[in-house]
Amino acid sequence: GENVEQHPSTLSVQEGDSAVIKCTYSDSASNYFPWYKQELGKRPQLIIDIRSNVGEKKDQRIAVTLNKTAKHFSLHITETQPEDSAVYFCAAIVGNTPLVFGKGTRLSVIA
């Protein structure tokens, strides 16, 4: 089955700097890659997603890139703010199979 590895497990950045979180997946047939943000004690929130027919997608300060050849995708957050501090999860899906999540990255933005 699909396996998703996420790095780093923790990340600290200064406010205003960029943050990058990377995920690799094992099944080349994976076709949908969402990213979720989870604040402490809250629900995971879908912040951006990308499908396998697209290489990059942006939404204001966040962007996701997908490299199908290397089987990895990354989340980029620019001009980080304290409210970006949370745990971020990547996930991948192959056709009609369940979402497989990475173990999460705890991002701390230091003011």
Add this chain to the structure above:
Amino acid sequence: NAGVMQNPRHLVRRRGQEARLRCSPMKGHSHVYWYRQLPEEGLKFMVYLQKENIIDESGMPKERFSAEFPKEGPSILRIQQVVRGDSAAYFCASSPRSYNEQFFGPGTRLTVL
């Protein structure tokens, strides 16, 4: 448009009791998924349901756990004879189409004493 609703938000049970967790999907969503999250860990898929049907239960333990999504009413995740290891946050998510674009509820935090 109300989001995914779950209740109760917190549930305390003693070992051996039953836990019932409820999930109402977003309006217009007919696909429901249940996940379990242990502290400091990611989300683990348990079961995927559509109205009156279990589509995929590959992540759900064979014993003590069951799920349903009746024609009327919320989806129910039922845990019989709970043990301490069942303590976790249980999230449900819904989507308008199978598997994609899942939106999560606030979760039920189950504590087994």
